[in-house]
Structures are given as structure tokens and as C-alpha cells.
Amino acid sequence: MTQDEHFMHLALEEAAKAAAIGEIPVGAVVVRHGEVVAAAHNRRETGKNALAHAECLAIEEACRVRGGWRLWDCELYVTMEPCPMCAGAIINSRIRRVIYAVPDAKAGCCGSVTDLFSLPFNHRPEVTAGVCADECAALVQDFFTRLREELKTRPRWKKPVPETAAQPKACAAPKEKKHTAEQGFSAADQAEGSSAAAPKQEETP
Numbered sequence: 001m002t003q004d005e006h007f008m009h010l011a012l013e014e015a016a017k018a019a020a021i022g023e024i025p026v027g028a029v030v031v032r033h034g035e036v037v038a039a040a041h042n043r044r045e046t047g048k049n050a051l052a053h054a055e056c057l058a059i060e061e062a063c064r065v066r067g068g069w070r071l072w073d074c075e076l077y078v079t080m081e082p083c084p085m086c087a088g089a090i091i092n093s094r095i096r097r098v099i100y101a102v103p104d105a106k107a108g109c110c111g112s113v114t115d116l117f118s119l120p121f122n123h124r125p126e127v128t129a130g131v132c133a134d135e136c137a138a139l140v141q142d143f144f145t146r147l148r149e150e151l152k153t154r155p156r157w158k159k160p161v162p163e164t165a166a167q168p169k170a171c172a173a174p175k176e177k178k179h180t181a182e183q184g185f186s187a188a189d190q191a192e193g194s195s196a197a198a199p200k201q202e203e204t205p
């Protein structure tokens with residue numbers, strides 16, 4: 001087993017802790033000179049905190065242990081490709097090298113969605129991808145398979161039926177047209193990254 005595989009297994013153990021408490025299994029370990037400085041797992045749901053990603057928590061702990069924010073002689077092992085927030089934290093903490101297992105097609109910022117580390121920021125960590133990828137992917141897959149099974153057994157939420165009678169059909173046609181137009185506008189608006197059309201109308205006195 002290589003040193004990278006050894007530390008990735010420790011990150012995997014952290015990811016398994018996340019899965020055990022119902023969190024998406026992501027684990028991270030900060031290593032300095034061959035020794036673990038900090039280890040953490042995703043706690044976004046249990047901590048009710050959008051910032052509680054494994055990497056950010058591990059970096060925070062490493063800064064505390066090291067007594068400073070410059071982690072230039074540290075390496076970060078993480079089971080999933082870092083998101084924009086965590087890639088930003090990696091840049092800001094000057095972590096020397098990032099080692100991750102599986103890519104994240106929806107949020108990964110080491111090449112999947114974008115590659116933040118290729119942009120001209122003031123720090124560019126070295127990146128190694130695919131270490132223990134099969135094991136980490138299996139953990140994530142297993143988590144979502146179990147979650148889907150669990151969701152099947154939960155009672156489904158049903159949209160409440162309004163008590164008022166349905167509108168006469170004569171009125172339905174123009175209303176439907178207007179609705180379609182609004183939907184079209186809203187979709188186009190969202191595609192441009194702005195969804196402020198409806199709130200603006202409400203704010204108008």
C-alpha cells in the first residue's frame with residue numbers, strides 16, 4: 001500500500017462515519033510530514049450548516065492545531081473532488097497538495113465543473129486524482145442505494161387539494177396562456193442566473 005492509499009483509507013474511515021449519521025459520505029484528512037494533523041467528515045445536515053464540508057472542517061482543525069492559517073507544508077486527502085467553497089479554502093490555506101478519490105460531476109472544482117487550481121490565483125496546489133477511487137465510489141453508491149430504499153418506506157407527501165371549486169373552463173384558456181408565458185419568462189430568467197422578476201413585482205407599491 002502506498003502512502004497516498006494509506007491516508008486515503010483514513011479519509012474513507014471518516015467518510016464512513018458521515019454515512020453512519022445519515023450524511024453524504026465524504027471524509028478528509030490533513031497530513032503533515034507523514035502524520036495526521038486533522039481529520040473530519042461531512043456534517044452539513046447534523047450541523048445544520050452549509051459550510052460544514054469535510055475539507056473545511058479538517059482545514060479549520062488543522063489551522064487550530066498548527067496555530068496558524070498557512071498550511072503550506074500540509075497535504076489534504078479527501079474522498080470526493082472538492083467543491084468551489086472547499087477549493088477556495090484550499091487556496092486560502094496554502095495547502096501544498098490535494099489528493100482526492102472520486103470526481104464530482106455536479107460540483108467538482110479540480111476539473112469536473114471547472115478547475116479552480118488552473119486559474120491565476122496566488123496559490124496553486126498540486127493535485128492527484130483517483131486514489132482508492134473504487135472503494136470511495138462504492139461507499140457513496142451504497143449510501144444512496146440505502147437512502148433510496150429508506151425513502152420508499154416513508155409516507156409520501158401529497159399536495160393538499162384546495163377547498164374552493166375549480167374555475168369554469170371558459171376562464172381556464174386565457175389564464176393558462178398567461179401562465180405559460182410567465183413560466184417561459186421565469187425559465188429564461190433563471191437560465192441567465194437571475195430569478196428576481198417575481199419578487200420585484202411584489203415590492204412595487
Ligand SMILES: [Zn+2]
Binds near residue numbers: 054055085087
Ligand atoms: Zn466542499
